[in-house]
Amino acid sequence: MAKIVILTGAGISAESGIRTFRASDGLWEEHRIDDVATPEGFSRDPALVHEFYNARRAAARVAQPNAAHLALAELEADARYDVLIVTQNVDDLHERAGSQNVIHMHGSLFGALCHACGHRWPAPEVMTATDSCPACRRTATRPDIVWFGEMPYQMERIVAALEDADLFVSIGTSGNVYPAAGFVQGATEAGVETLELNLEPSTGTQLFDTSHHGPATQIVPQWVRERLARA
Numbered sequence: 001m002a003k004i005v006i007l008t009g010a011g012i013s014a015e016s017g018i019r020t021f022r023a024s025d026g027l028w029e030e031h032r033i034d035d036v037a038t039p040e041g042f043s044r045d046p047a048l049v050h051e052f053y054n055a056r057r058a059a060a061r062v063a064q065p066n067a068a069h070l071a072l073a074e075l076e077a078d079a080r081y082d083v084l085i086v087t088q089n090v091d092d093l094h095e096r097a098g099s100q101n102v103i104h105m106h107g108s109l110f111g112a113l114c115h116a117c118g119h120r121w122p123a124p125e126v127m128t129a130t131d132s133c134p135a136c137r138r139t140a141t142r143p144d145i146v147w148f149g150e151m152p153y154q155m156e157r158i159v160a161a162l163e164d165a166d167l168f169v170s171i172g173t174s175g176n177v178y179p180a181a182g183f184v185q186g187a188t189e190a191g192v193e194t195l196e197l198n199l200e201p202s203t204g205t206q207l208f209d210t211s212h213h214g215p216a217t218q219i220v221p222q223w224v225r226e227r228l229a230r231a
């Protein structure tokens, strides 16, 4: 089986109507990143941060997986390919498209985390600053989202999978946010073939062996069709 590690970012969910952080103005749905996506912002105003993620969760629930998500699930279902998706996205569109092997390196809108004891549980539709943790009963609940300044999840497993892969594909990511932006260099140093599929050339586009540019819903299904057509 050919081992393929696929990094996905905001660009794959954008065509499902999910808006995300815009680096150009430092805003996410009209909120400053410092206010809604840092541990300090959460300490200052937990109610605002919960309201923000409750709204993001509600929007993600009504969004639908698009042709790019569906194509990646189709690739994973083919017995010739061992596919691992490493997503920076906090929505569940890969899972709803049928992908099973998914790592959410920046956490998930659908998870709750106790910052007192580390317990995790499925997020209710509406989380509040006064919710208590089901394990330790303290009012220390937060969205299970990796904020700026925090360590992404499962990095050891991701790096091991990257170094052991036959192909690394980066889809819909700007190439600005580390550590994900460094995956292409790590893969290249390990002798892994690299491919970029992005709306436009990313910051690190020259680091990839091959790049294709265009909307994810067009270039991702096209790439998957080509892989599946191989004898």
Ligand SMILES: [Zn+2]
Residues within 6 Å of the ligand: 114, 115, 116, 117, 118, 119, 133, 134, 135, 136, 137, 138, 140
């Ligand atoms: Zn707890």
